[in-house]
Amino acid sequence: MSRAVPPLKIGPHEIWPPLVLAPMSGVTNRTMRALYKPFGLGLTVTEFVSSNALQYGNRRTMEMIDQHGLEKPVSTQLWGDDPAIMARAAQVVRECGADIVDINFGCPAPKVTKTSGGSACLKDVEKCEAIMKAVVEAVDCPVTMKMRLGWNESNLVYVDVAKRAQAVGVAAITLHARTARQFYKGSADWDHIARLKASIDIPVIGNGDLNDAQLAMQRMRDSGVDALMVGRATLGNPWLISQIRDLMEGREAQPLPEAAERLRYSIVHYRAMVDEWGERRAVPQMRKHIALYIKGIHGAAVLRERIMHMDTAQEVYDVIEEAIASLQRESVAA
Ligand SMILES: Cc1cc2nc3c(=O)[nH]c(=O)nc-3n(C[C@H](O)[C@H](O)[C@H](O)COP(=O)(O)O)c2cc1C
The missing domain is CATH 3.20.20.70 (Aldolase class I)
Structure with a gap:
């Protein structure tokens, strides 16, 4: 290096x-x-x-x-x-x-x-x-x-x-x-x-x-x-x-990840927060993070609106998994 x-x-x-x-x-x-x-x-x-x-x-x-x-x-x-x-x-x-x-x-x-x-x-x-x-x-x-x-x-x-x-x-x-x-x-x-x-x-x-x-x-x-x-x-x-x-470190910068990877990582972050702080404290705190992870993704505004009203982590994981699947379908079709 x-x-x-x-x-x-x-x-x-x-x-x-x-x-x-x-x-x-x-x-x-x-x-x-x-x-x-x-x-x-x-x-x-x-x-x-x-x-x-x-x-x-x-x-x-x-x-x-x-x-x-x-x-x-x-x-x-x-x-x-x-x-x-x-x-x-x-x-x-x-x-x-x-x-x-x-x-x-x-x-x-x-x-x-x-x-x-x-x-x-x-x-x-x-x-x-x-x-x-x-x-x-x-x-x-x-x-x-x-x-x-x-x-x-x-x-x-x-x-x-x-x-x-x-x-x-x-x-x-x-x-x-x-x-x-x-x-x-x-x-x-x-x-x-x-x-x-x-x-x-x-x-x-x-x-x-x-x-x-x-x-x-x-x-x-x-x-x-x-x-x-x-x-x-x-x-x-x-x-x-x-x-x-x-x-x-004197290297070229790696490109930023695709939308699906960003979404997958948002779930990793979410789960870590729930594990450490419990769902009641993690869910409201994670709203602002999720809004930022999904920024710029196709359909982000609708997704964000849905997530803002969710009170359980599982609901959030489900819609994010759904969004990942939809991004994958789009990339196969393209
Ligand atoms: C939500 C939020 C909370 C912050 N809390 C602190 C803090 O506790 N201590 C501090 O020194 N600066 C705090 N800052 C300022 C940041 O450390 C930083 O100086 C500022 O955001 C400018 O850097 P950036 O343009 O890279 O965000 C906070 C900034 C934000 C947006």
Whole structure:
């Protein structure tokens, strides 16, 4: 294998390929991370967890930081605005198996920013520094940080926060190149990611709108980042991960699979979710995934509508099997 890019180094971890699954709250639970990892991810990150909630250790919170051990190394992401509470939370997640602790300065959701957490921290760069310093001092593993460009267009603080991060011992930084006020509107501006890479010495992970393998590699080359993070575009399409890995490993990217294979894999994903979380919790969670697996398939709108109203896994398996059979009949007839 002739690698087209070097591995990502975070503390003692040499991460290959330098491709990270974006943390996505309500989506990237341990089942999904373990399923998607073999497609070619070097690193996975848990859904963010509230540092305050971790003090109480309720079951739902602990589930969010849980892992199978199948996805080593794994990074656990914390959010909060109090340095001492963040430091204690970091110790808890470290004890629960985190190889890396990641600090969230990126979440724009009002339920998080109204308590001054996530991207709201970027309004106060000194507080960001205090949080990072407290967390770095609290744990014996690498600490990383994920942020947006700033709270809004007129406060692009990412270089300032990154330099403070580097100074207090943060081991790597992910930048999602939008402001918090942009939420997901507009496009991620990779020129800012290139600027960040040129401003600091610790590894930078570039994130935002990577929905094509060639484009992803182009972004990596142009910005000079040490790794890429992929999120939404992998949902229902984990083969994008394999395509990027192929290019990172110096091979041509394998073509994306046919519709029938995508549908078959959606059942594998569904069954894994039912096995681990039980049908009552898996069925509603899988609706959004199935909608993405079937995207672009002939008759997807009707299929999606039917699946949205189904309450049992078996009903879903039956209609997907039916759709696979129909695709096979079409391909024989063609
Ligand atoms: C449903 C959803 C949940 C998210 N939850 C988190 C989270 O818990 N922590 C975090 O740092 N970012 C979170 N993000 C942001 C992603 O990690 C990523 O930065 C963003 O989606 C841009 O990358 P993409 O264009 O590849 O999706 C979330 C995004 C989505 C769509």
